[in-house]
Amino acid sequence: MKHNLLIVLTTLLLLSCNKTTKVNDEVLVRNTNELQNAITQAQPGSTIILANGIWKDAKIKFYGLGTKDAPITLKAETPGEVFIEGQSFLHLGGTHLNVESLYFRNGYSPKSSIIKYMINKDSIANHTRVTNTVIEGFTKPNRSTNDRWVEFYGKHNQLDHCYISGKSNDGETIRVFFTGNEHINNHHQIVNNYFGPRPRKGGPRAETIRVGDSKTRFTPGYVNVSNNYFEACNGEVEIISDKTNYNSFTNNIFYKCEGSLVLRHSNYATVDSNIFIGGDDSDFYGGIRVVNTGHWITNNYFYKIRGEQFRSPLAIMNGIPMTPLNRYKQVVDVVVANNTWIDCKSPFQIGVGQNLASVDVLPKSEIRSAPPIRTTIANNLIYNTKSDKAPLINHDDMSGILFKNNVLDNNANVFSEFNVFQNETIKMKKINNWLYVPETNNKVLDSVFNGYDFERIKNDLFGSSRNDNNKVGAINQLAAAENFKIDKSQYGPDWFSTEIDTTQPNVLKASSNPGELSKLIQQAQPGGIIELTDTEYSVSTSLKIDKDITLRANGENKVEIIYKGKAHTPLFEMHPKGNLKLQNINITGQGNQLTFAPLAENMASAYNLFIEDCSIDNFNYILKASKGSFADSINFKKTVIKNSKNGFVLAADEKGDYNAEMVTFNNCEFNTINQNLIHFYRGGYDESTIGGVLTLSNNLFTNCGKTEKSGLLIKTPGIINVDISDNTFKNNNVKLVALLWGEKNNHHKNNTLINSGEIIVEDQQKLEILY
């Protein structure tokens, strides 16, 4: 049945018998031919050195049979000076290989992965290591083309001290595969890496690490994810999605990541001594979300995690009774002990995902009606410098949870509901701007958990023993905590710095001479500012925006830009990473063009629009998204938009994806926009992604919707977060201003509706299910 595999394996084994001599040869290679030769000739102990410089289109298949004592090494001549660019990848097969100090940039892999611990099913990697390597922005040009950057197969492979950032296309950054006996129980190590920013993707399949899939929820993994630094890993609601058993997530720092560590299809995970740092600047920073069986969540520290529901600091989910394999299993036998939450919003949310209200619009196999059982939440500490209205939110039935010895200092505001907390006053010492440690603290109650294995919790967050004077919360010893600071040098390559120069932005002056504006935009450095010094500018071809750039009037008076380009072309053509700010500019079109539009394809990265104190007049579309394009932020303030056929159309994508994350209009005026005033769309139902945010506040809408066939002024089908507040709608010829989805986070208040239809909230909406 699988004869080919066997023949090849047998051959390889025979070859390997001739290769047991250990050598210490080093060979410097200068091109891929030399490299391939060196790989073929490598023996245990060989070192292959890639010469400094740019290696373009390097399709490296590194197969070798090293030994534990004499691995085969592939490394850069000088760390940081070997650049892998173009269409390149590095796939590994064999055993005991090392790869060191490469830098992937300016390109992408033409395959399903950049680094893959398998060449083909007959050449799987075991005991191999990739270290000290950078992958930066090596993202596929088409955002909707799927790949992973690192694919783990085999057993005992390692990725350490790497820096990885900027994946903006579809697919997890790292995935561990479990496609057979030869890949399970694999003990892979993902340690001491620096996972730099991953932008919001708008939809699922954008985790930073995914371990397995729903079909592997019975499979033992023993994958270890430890001592990594995650910064702004905002791809989707799951930073890490754990889908096999017995994996460990310990001593990681999650710094301002808009997602959670999610125990999605896994069981018996160890989640210990992680630090989650959030802030006031986002409501999306998440903590730990719990599904399934037997997890131990201990010694973790959460600071200003303000996410809600699926992104709660601690989200313990409801399950589906007798769930299908790919859906939510009831939480059973979970232990949450000795964790600390500081200034988090509703740190405990229990029964998250309970959706009995949707029983009429969802199939029975989607109804999460099984609350957590046989779960223990004990010896935790919650401390708030400002009191929290609801430190615990109960979505269903908590009688299956044993709460014991959880101490709450809610800044004098006692929370006694559910009788789950001991309300106390704790004296805290602030060690730095996110770390608070109790100076006095309650002892833990171990003894009552006899038989529950609480003796497993040997040390605290910073490694201090819990043998003596064991305390509630994540930190047992003030002294060790006082010495703690984040040491970025332990994450990522030793030769690579993530520090960014913060220089003053360059300011360029543009006159209205034909072509000058376009030329200056092209010449400007990222972050540059162009001041328009004349009063009126005529533009005849699209302006290409492919970096962070600001256009603003020179003085206080507004400047006029008149767009005379062809029909169907945009004034501002948004390219990947285009980040456009306009201030004090009046824009006028010819009625048949677009004000803003992303490229029709290859929008590898997101674009942004920040428009303030402007006006836009006489276009066919103000903004029209293309399929696969994604705007992270579209933000209009104090801007007038008028006399156009269509407004903002962000409705080109499908199947759970959507075209923009944060869409905000504040203090704007919309006048005589005939149709599609705002059409913001997400197709299909995938409840684990929670995106699309539309905020309309203090705007005036007049005389819009004349030719709107749907009869609906603001169309937001499938968008999860909509807030329409304090707006005035006047003389808009539509049946409805908006049709909101009550069960999701759709709200309206204080709007004035004059001769404009009404706003209706439908609590439940029926959508196509995507999985």
Added chain:
Amino acid sequence: MKHNLLIVLTTLLLLSCNKTTKVNDEVLVRNTNELQNAITQAQPGSTIILANGIWKDAKIKFYGLGTKDAPITLKAETPGEVFIEGQSFLHLGGTHLNVESLYFRNGYSPKSSIIKYMINKDSIANHTRVTNTVIEGFTKPNRSTNDRWVEFYGKHNQLDHCYISGKSNDGETIRVFFTGNEHINNHHQIVNNYFGPRPRKGGPRAETIRVGDSKTRFTPGYVNVSNNYFEACNGEVEIISDKTNYNSFTNNIFYKCEGSLVLRHSNYATVDSNIFIGGDDSDFYGGIRVVNTGHWITNNYFYKIRGEQFRSPLAIMNGIPMTPLNRYKQVVDVVVANNTWIDCKSPFQIGVGQNLASVDVLPKSEIRSAPPIRTTIANNLIYNTKSDKAPLINHDDMSGILFKNNVLDNNANVFSEFNVFQNETIKMKKINNWLYVPETNNKVLDSVFNGYDFERIKNDLFGSSRNDNNKVGAINQLAAAENFKIDKSQYGPDWFSTEIDTTQPNVLKASSNPGELSKLIQQAQPGGIIELTDTEYSVSTSLKIDKDITLRANGENKVEIIYKGKAHTPLFEMHPKGNLKLQNINITGQGNQLTFAPLAENMASAYNLFIEDCSIDNFNYILKASKGSFADSINFKKTVIKNSKNGFVLAADEKGDYNAEMVTFNNCEFNTINQNLIHFYRGGYDESTIGGVLTLSNNLFTNCGKTEKSGLLIKTPGIINVDISDNTFKNNNVKLVALLWGEKNNHHKNNTLINSGEIIVEDQQKLEILY
């Protein structure tokens, strides 16, 4: 939430602090009061001795806190002379307890279990042991009342050297529970026990051992079931039902058990070095049935296992795509290596349970369309002294299985279909009547499974090392195998023998004097024979049959029995264990009575009827089952049944249960039975039980069914095995003779139908699903 538990536990722990002195006291107790006192006063090292004799209604709650070095012991004064009878049980709580040498008989537990490793949720047993103990026929009076005989809770508990037999009521003999963190990872030991006969129950919930349930399919068990002897454990299709992970089943002997070791909801089971001995006398002896993920099935030996489908020697099942938790998961990552099958029928059945043909009558979540994948079947040996038509049956797609180095000696009849076997001639040595060992043998192919962990298979079935000259099949060394014999002394208590005296049956002579027949039946020993010496007997009250007894004519001429009892009473009242044989007797009723009927309730055990060369005339019912009653065998040969309103009604049960296992009519005549000629019924659909067997061969049916409202002569709804062959149906006024269920094992052939309707086969029948 669970404060009571905590208070009690805390109290117990405080008490335990005062009890650390180790003592060596022994106390003899004579009644339950003294026993209770002794338990209360016991300290580490205490021994409580139960005085010889009968302990009636002993409700023992044995709580104590022993230590590893000084356990607390409860034991019989003399092993085998302490009988626990009446309504009794033994529940254990605390730690390090021993129970030795008790004998449970003549009674039943009034609770859900006899032996339970928990007194209540605050008093769970850990590190306790029950040894050298017998539970024999301690079965609840009502067969449909559910209990278990041994319930495991807590951790590290043991049941060893016990003899357990005769459970005939609903519920597994042993169940291991996993109802919380305090019961998982429990490492319970079930070792060196002798599991004696468990009769066919007729429906599910009659396993001998069940480990967990469908809700625990993610839970690690580490339960060890080793070195046990299972004899005629025929309760249902599953001898053992494994439903948690990482359990071991090793070195057990399954002797003539009509079921299988079933990996039902478990994963990563170790099934090594077990012996399955069947025979030609039953088609129900089973082997190993495989569902789920990651099992290793190695070194097992199968002799004359002739079960089919679910009971195949090796049944690898199809799964349901994205199955609900309580249904069939696809087989993945399973290894079947180094096993031996001797004279088995179709030893490999792959894709068992594939039911795509039922797609119209079953919900989608019942369709097993996912064939096994990533599974390895290698280095096995199949040897047949008579050639087998199909050593492998493929029910679906086998491309996901790697077959390698499986050797077949099919008695010169090459089987090359599917290309999965190496056909060879093996020289075998017959060691005893079931053990065949190769004198020469092929080597295994380890090397091709590099990375597959085949080095795990260190020894063979009899413990010989596989390091040198490793061979295919379960046995690596002829020498060690030659010395093997089953040593029954290592199973069960040392003081208890399972050998049965085989004495000649007693023959009594009964004249027709009033009351004499009834009296002799009462007086006869089990196995006794009563010969009727006169020609005509008048019986006025029911004859009570509560043992194995034969009634037969003295000579060659038939004897007449005329039943003159009240209406609605049976001539033969069948009691539990009633086993009635009639030979050469003509029976006549008054038209309003029953010939045979079990008790209306408390039919704790099955009854049997063997009727040969008789005639039965003029009754209301020939046989009418009561709810909860069960006949193991109903066997009529060369018997005339006539002039009665109803025939055989076995239709009192519901929900997957049924009233008889083997119903056989051979060479009989049915004449003028007006309705319910045969009504044999099983309600509801539970595809994992495969019971109800109706065999009709060479019978003559005349003039029956006159008042049959259903229009159906032979009614068998839900019965899985029906064979109607070589019968003649003449002038029966019905629409249909039978309506058979084609998808199940329902067949008909060579029947002659004259003016009697027809036999129809419906391939698919729609039934209520029970789970």
